[in-house]
Amino acid sequence: MARTVILGAGVSGHTAALHLRRLLGKEHEVVVVTPNSQWNWIPSNIWVGAGTMPKSDVLFPLAPVYAKQGITYVQALGRTILPHGDTESSQGAVDVEYTSPERRGQTERLRYDYLINATGPKLNFGATPGLGPDAGHTVSVCTADHAVHAAEELAASIARMKAGERQVMVVGTGHGACTCEGAAFEYVFNVEHEVRKAGVRDLAEIIFFTNEYELGDFGVGGMQFEENGFRTTGKIWTESLFRERGVRAITGAGATRIEEGVIHYELLDGSEHTQEFDFAMLLPPFTGVGINALDAEGNDISDQYFAPNGMMRVDADYSGKPYEEWRASDWPKTYQVPGLDNVWAVGIAFAPPHPISKPRKSPNGTVISPAPPRTGMPAGVMGKAVAMTIADRVKGRGKPAHEASMAAMGAACVASAGTGLFEGSAAAITMLPVVPDFEKYPETGRDLTETKGEIGLAGHWMKASLHHLFIYKAKALPGWQIIPE
């Protein structure tokens, strides 16, 4: 009997758990440790935050799904990994702290044969004073509850406009080193769409506030598209979408402090500015969730396995070589943690070897440059690959590890620009590969036939269908395994 413990039931961990359960006989145990009782389809949170979808549509309880699948569900936070065991046993273990109402605060040491760290990001609002909905002055759409609060604030802002008041609405990144610009891009267009629907567009100044050097970078170094024999850049394509909607962009901006109604920020040229706002949704930067590692004697060995940002080191090149020397091959393939042959980190939990966009700093040394995005599709693909690797190992197949490099896989991102069966639209962006490979594609780093951007109503229908498909899959309903990640 082999026991696999998976930390985190987000896109990557939940995908890994379902596939592993499918691939292994019931004599092998699959354990999921995750703090929340509900699964959240995070990409649809932007609709909750725009007030166009109820929170209940993006959440469902995990316990019945795991009970039906035969997955052991531990509602807890993973706190400490003991990869070499402890004084009682050399078998790897993880210390967890329960978050369920019945056992809140209790701790337990769980032994494992295989461990997957899929803990996603810590939403690091604390990196910018005054950022975030809890202790700050801005809203967020990163969790379903944040999104509900964002929708309330958006409705209040729209109500003020209906009463004749002008409003400044800012959407974007709340720190120079943020990632997930795509989510801010979606949300700003949804806000614009809702304001227009409410008939008060003339009273709203809508600003996209981003750490990207130029629009269309998206943390992937931008894209080039070829359509009908014509070449265009992601920058021109994205700029035209902003211009069509009358959304002004502030680019190359790092928020340094937020006060009630005011963003203090620095630009890439080192100049300092302020931007007033009545409504602001600013994303936080991400770090690892703060899991540490101990050796069998209880000494802290976190530095061996975690990067300074708390994300876990895997089979990538972390040598810190200069930008000019970066290669697609620096990116991890198997997600196995070096020195530990039974531990993997997937999704946002793994430490990227370096940014994808060229890193930029202001003359004051402030990093104002997107961190690499790790969207849902790669997160799911990695989770499945690691599940297949573990299944092979448990079955003694002696096969090489399954690979899922972001420098080899494509990704599709359908970014909503407003909902509505006939008035909705979405920007569908596909790219291959996610991390540019200039050895394989010397001109642009990507396959021009597979890298595309289209916007229109069909994109909205696709985005709405994906919402239902992925929730269906996550509920492990019949035939879920044929729905791709």
Ligand SMILES: Cc1cc2nc3c(=O)[nH]c(=O)nc-3n(C[C@H](O)[C@H](O)[C@H](O)COP(=O)(O)OP(=O)(O)OC[C@H]3O[C@@H](n4cnc5c(N)ncnc54)[C@H](O)[C@@H]3O)c2cc1C
């Ligand atoms: C607003 C928003 C919109 C987005 N839109 C899109 C989109 O349109 N398309 C797209 O592809 N991607 C989108 N993304 C990105 C997508 O959500 C992520 O790529 C994906 O969720 C990453 O999966 P993950 O498993 O790494 O992390 P998560 O999905 O965040 O899952 C991490 C899990 O770990 C749990 N956890 C945290 N700490 C611990 C701990 N100590 N122990 C155990 N468990 C722990 C968490 O509770 C969670 O269940 C969006 C992200 C945001 C924030």
